[in-house]
Each structure stands twice: as structure tokens, then as C-alpha cells.
């Protein structure tokens with residue numbers, strides 16, 4: 055019983071730490087704020103263009119994937135700054151490769167976004183032009 059209560063409190067503590075991590079990321083990383091703003095725009099467009107369930111699934115994977123990778127990138131930046139405050143070629147590689155991971159996933163998200171949204175936008179334009 056006691057261990058159960060302890061487990062539960064450590065479970066909620068982990069949540070608190072994770073939310074603190076999100077708060078820290080959003081307050082210190084402009085890229086994360088940009089991804090968040092872009093996600094809101096995509097969601098508004100998704101609602102306006104009446105996306106299908108499968109389209110929403112891809113959009114949600116892209117949004118959470120980019121934000122999660124950006125958070126991991128931030129964590130790697132912090133670790134690199136901690137262990138290598140001065141210039142080191144390996145520190146450079148670590149930061150550049152972590153940033154590349156975000157870029158790769160972002161490219162995928164952009165391609166998926168184009169595949170989902172462009173045909174719908176073209177249809178609407180056609181409809182208006184008759």
C-alpha cells in the first residue's frame with residue numbers, strides 16, 4: 055500500500071518534470087515556438103479543409119514528431135554545453151547531427167503537409183474559378 059502510494063507520487067513527479075522540460079524548451083528555444091505556431095496554423099487549416107481521419111493521423115504524427123525531436127535536440131545541446139563549454143570538433147558534430155535529425159523530420163512533415171493540403175487547396179481554387 056505504502057509502495058503503491060510512493061509509486062503513484064513518483065509517477066506524478068515524473069509528469070511534473072516532463073512538463074517543466076516542455077516549459078523550459080518553449081521559453082528558451084525560438085525554433086520550438088516556431089514549430090508550435092506552425093502546428094496551430096496547420097490545425098486551423100486542417101479543420102477548415104475538413105481533413106479525413108487518416109489525414110489527421112499523419113498531421114498529428116508530424117506535429118508531435120517535430121516537437122519531440124526539437125525537445126531531444128535541446129537536451130543534446132544542453133549536454134554538449136555542459137561537457138564541452140569550449141570549442142571541440144566532436145561537440146560541433148553532436149550539435150550539427152542533432153539539428154540535422156530535426157531538419158530531416160521537418161522535411162518529411164513538409165512533404166506530407168504538401169501531399170495532404172495542396173490537392174485540397176487546388177480543388178477549392180478550381181471550385182471558385184468554376
Ligand SMILES: Nc1ncnc2c1ncn2[C@@H]1O[C@H](COP(=O)(O)OP(=O)(O)OP(=O)(O)O)[C@@H](O)[C@H]1O
Pocket residue numbers: 083085131134135138139140141142143145146147149150153
Ligand atoms: N562547444 C562547441 N564546440 C564546437 N562547436 C560548437 C559548440 N557549441 C556550438 N557549436 C557550433 O555552433 C552551432 C550553434 O550552436 P548553438 O549552441 O548556438 O546551437 P543552435 O544550433 O544555435 O541552437 P538553437 O538556436 O536551437 O539554440 C552548432 O550547431 C555547432 O555547429
